[in-house]
Amino acid sequence: MTAKSAGKSPAKVDVAVVGAGPSGMACAILFARQGFSTALIAPSGPSEDGRTTALLDSSVEMLKNLGLWDAIRPHAAPLSHMRIIDATERLIRAPEIVFDASELKLEAFGYNVENKDLNAILAKACKGEKDLQRFNALADTLTIGAQSVSISLDNGVIVEAALTIGADGRRSKVRDAAGIEVSEWRYPQSALVLNLEHHVPHYNHSTEFHTRSDPFTLVPLPGRRSSLVCVVDPDTAETLKRLPDEELALEIERRAQSAYGAMKVAGSRQCYPLGGLSAKTVARNRCALVGEAAHVFPPIGAQGLNLGLRDVAALGEIVANARQQGIDIGSGEVLSRYERARRPDILSRTTGVDLLNRSLLTDLLPVQLARSAGLYLAGKVGPLRRLLMREGIAPMFSRPRLMKGFSLPRAS
Ligand SMILES: Cc1cc2nc3c(=O)[nH]c(=O)nc-3n(C[C@H](O)[C@H](O)[C@H](O)COP(=O)(O)OP(=O)(O)OC[C@H]3O[C@@H](n4cnc5c(N)ncnc54)[C@H](O)[C@@H]3O)c2cc1C
Structure with missing residues (x-):
């Protein structure tokens, strides 16, 4: 939508997704695919992201379910083995360990793809969704009402949504407008x-x-x-x-x-x-957060976007269930369900990555000893190693149905 729409009556949708990073685009596709009228609000343009993302098995399962995987696969390399080499040159070092995906009967733990390719494929898929309307503008101000959130864009257009999803990254405007506080730290x-x-x-x-x-x-x-x-x-x-x-x-x-x-x-x-950043809650005031708007941590163990995609899959499932039950999709009840579903996963990943990173930074002998012993046991004890591998891909306790091979429920 362009600036010429300015001054017209608001565009009313079920769901507005603010931010078109990978979390936002995947989210907009999922909601549109389930028959929600969906607005995706973000300026368009080529991705200048030079990073790559290791999409772990559960994310691959979700992308397959959304019909996107066949387009991504030719750009991706399988991660069949994960090797950890202790090069700290400290007194106490862990032995080299190799995790092998075949131990979990998988071809690969996941697949590594360049973000520019992933984003281009998601952007193309967004264009093909009939229930998805793209607004090429920044969300400027958000006003939270009793029945909807009104989002003023920087081109003068107004979008009104029953549920607003903040996929607008670590400096999230949606998060601020919803009054959600964060803890933030630096390494x-x-x-x-x-x-x-x-x-x-x-x-x-x-x-x-x-x-x-x-x-x-x-x-x-x-x-x-x-x-x-x-x-x-x-x-x-x-x-x-x-x-x-x-x-x-x-x-x-x-x-x-x-x-x-x-x-x-x-x-x-x-x-x-x-x-690192952790939002105190992932949902409040008709707004729900996904991806880096909700959690940020260092790139250890390929967790960031995979966690973001789990947010998206869980939110999609919870909101679709609420609609089936006739519940207002932006209501406190639905937002509480989302908070309860996501808190343990986000907390365990944020804490785990933080502890691992700090254990590498410290010179304290007991910490080095504990880390080395942990890695030693992971290398030697089969059941522990397999548990770590499975949990590294995604915790079983909070894996949304979309990531477990259940196909996407369509709107009636
Ligand atoms: C070096 C590095 C390597 C990584 N490797 C991996 C990996 O292997 N595996 C993995 O899972 N994760 C990895 N991550 C983490 C991963 O890159 C991030 O989790 C992911 O990019 C976050 O995506 P997002 O869509 O949540 O946020 P972003 O990509 O930050 O997207 C937010 C979007 O919102 C838009 N926006 C902001 N404000 C507004 C507004 N007001 N209105 C409209 N739009 C707005 C922005 O323009 C942006 O496009 C890595 C991170 C780093 C730093």
Whole structure:
């Protein structure tokens, strides 16, 4: 919709999704697919996101259910093995451990795809949804009423929705308008992100080197390519980012202990300062949060967007059930169901990633000992290893039906 709609009566929809990152687009597709009239509000434009996302098995299941996986799969590389190498050079170190997806009878734990490809496929799918209307503008102000939320866009258009979904990232306007507070924290780390070509095949291995500033992770891409997430202190990240291609490639090869042979930097480099954020509640005042509007943490174990997609799948299920029961989809009852469904998963992931990251940063001997012993046991004890692998993909206790192979309920 363009600015010429300004001044007209509000566009009334069941659901408004603010933000068209991967969480927002997946969310808009899911709601439209279930027959809710849906507005997707966000400026359009090419994705400049140079990151990749390891979509874990449960997210893949959801994307299959939405009919999107066939388009994504050719751009993705399977993650069949996950290797953790303790490169902390500390007195107490963990042994190398390898998790193998075949132990869970899976081809892969997940698939790694470039965000620019994922976002382009989701954006194309949004265009094909008949119940989805895209508003190419920023949400400017939100007014919360008894029956609906009124959203004024920066092109003068007004959208009114029974339920508003904040998928507008860590600085979420929807969250602020709903009066939801956050806890926010910083880590003394930045992530340098880039893609590499390498001489030695990756054999679908994702390798996480736990260094002192941790982690340094290579995740497979199609061909002899991998994506790198190199977490270091912010000054080092900036210094590395400015190195000429050849010098940077040599430095990465050194840090990767030459496991991938000679390397070549392919494409742009980006730096992300690391921090964490946790919304005190994920739903309030006719607004529900998904993705980084609700939770942010460091890129360890490929959890961020996978958690965001679980928010989306759970919210879609809860709201569709409410409609079937004749309950107002933006009511406090529905929002409480969503909060109860998501709190344990979000809390356990946020705490788990934070503890792991801090355990790598600390020099305290007892913490190093506990971490090394944990990894040692994970490597040696089969049932524990399989439990960790299963829970790493998605906790069984809060896996929405859409991620368990149940097909999408359609609107009547
Ligand atoms: C280095 C790195 C590597 C990562 N790797 C992985 C991984 O392997 N696996 C994984 O699961 N996760 C990973 N993550 C996390 C993942 O990238 C994020 O969880 C994900 O991108 C968040 O998506 P989102 O849609 O919630 O938010 P965003 O991508 O931040 O999207 C928010 C959108 O909202 C829009 N917006 C903001 N304000 C407004 C407004 N007022 N009106 C309209 N639109 C608005 C923005 O323009 C943006 O497009 C990684 C993160 C980092 C930093």
